[in-house]
Amino acid sequence: MAKLSRQQLRDVSLVRGVSMDDLVARTGVPMASLMAMMAGDSDKDARLLLSQETYGRILHLLGVSADGSGLAAKQVRLWTCAEKNFGAWQTAFTNIKKSLLADNATVVLAEIVAGGSLFARKRRIVLLHDEQSQASIVVAGVSDKFSAELQKIFGTPYAHSTKMSTSDYSRFLKLVDNNACSHAQFIGMLGGGTLRYSWADVKAAAQQFNLQPDDLIVMISDRVHAAAPASASTAAPAAAPAAPMMYQEPKLSLVIDGAPQASAVTPVPTHAEEPVPMVGHQLLFGGQRVAAM
Structure with a gap:
């Protein structure tokens, strides 16, 4: 499978809002190595300047597989519309749409809006999900004009339009920007069904019904474990318990003229019995000679 070209990597970096200086700061990669990997006029072989581990770190940060x-599947990444030089940003976005995203039939869009009142300016993020490649993108800083244009580019209206408090909006953006938003969370928000209550609502309900943080943690843990597939069916069968060690008491055996007598076991006389004289015989105990008669 062909790898992304240097131009495509630069386009992804641009829409991500991650400059070359940012990549140096966040990965510790020398600028010379980054230039070999992403500069358009570089004739250097990046494989000679970057280890496989370092190369992978850069791709992960950009949101590349x-x-x-291509774009990484099921890894939620933040793309931030550039306030300055928006034309170049939009060109990079269009290039990625044509080369790295599937056709319009498999793309789902949804918007989340915060603010918009007299005291808080309107802020919008657009959730973009490619059902074919499983690319999951959060586009932040979307203006009213670009919002309408996005729907034209992909030929589909928003599946959902959800309002969010300014604090929850900022918290969600920070979660995505830190690459900490799970794919399951993203899909839930894409459906528009997980934003009815805020964390403040959860705290209020817990206090109202006298639930402590420990109670909520246990409830969450129980639900997660209940939803997880049972591991008992896949676990290796338990080893059978070891058989108890049996102590075998040595037996007395009679040897006559050097020939063991298999059926003859001489009983040990009790104090009430007279010993039986055995001349020319040997008495063995546990295979050891103990007496000669």
């Missing part, structure tokens, strides 16, 4: 062939 580990093999470098």
Whole structure:
């Protein structure tokens, strides 16, 4: 499978809002190595300047698959519309749409809006999900004009339009920007069904019904474990318990003229019995000679 070209990597970096200086600061990669990997006029072989581990770190930060062939599947990444030089940003976005996203039939869009009142300016993010490649993108800083244009570009209206408090909006953006938003969370928000209550509502309900943080943690843990597939069916069968060690008491055996007598076991006389004289015989105990008669 072909890897992304240097131009495509620069386009992804641009829409991500991650400059070359940002990549140096966040990955510790020398600028010379980044230039070999992403500069358009570089004739250097990046494989000679970057280890496989370092190359992978850069791709992960950009939101590119580990093999470098496309956008990473099921990894939620933040793309931020550039306030300055928006034309270049939009060109990079259009290039990615044409080369790295599937056709319009598999793309789902949804918007989340915060603010918009007299005291808080309107802020919008657009959730973009490609059902074919499983690319999951959060586009922040979307203006009213670009919002309408996005729907034209992909030929589909928003599946959902949800309002969010300014604090929850900022918290969600920070979660995505830190690459900490799970794919399951993203899909839930894409459906528009997980934003009815805020964390403040959860706290209020817990206090109202006298639930402590420990109670909520246990409830969450129980639900997660109940939803997880049972591991008992896949676990290796338990080893059978070891058989108890049996102590075998040595037996007395009679040997006559050097020949063991299999059926003859001489009983040990009790104090009430007279010993039986055995001349020319040997008495063995546990295979050891103990007496000669």
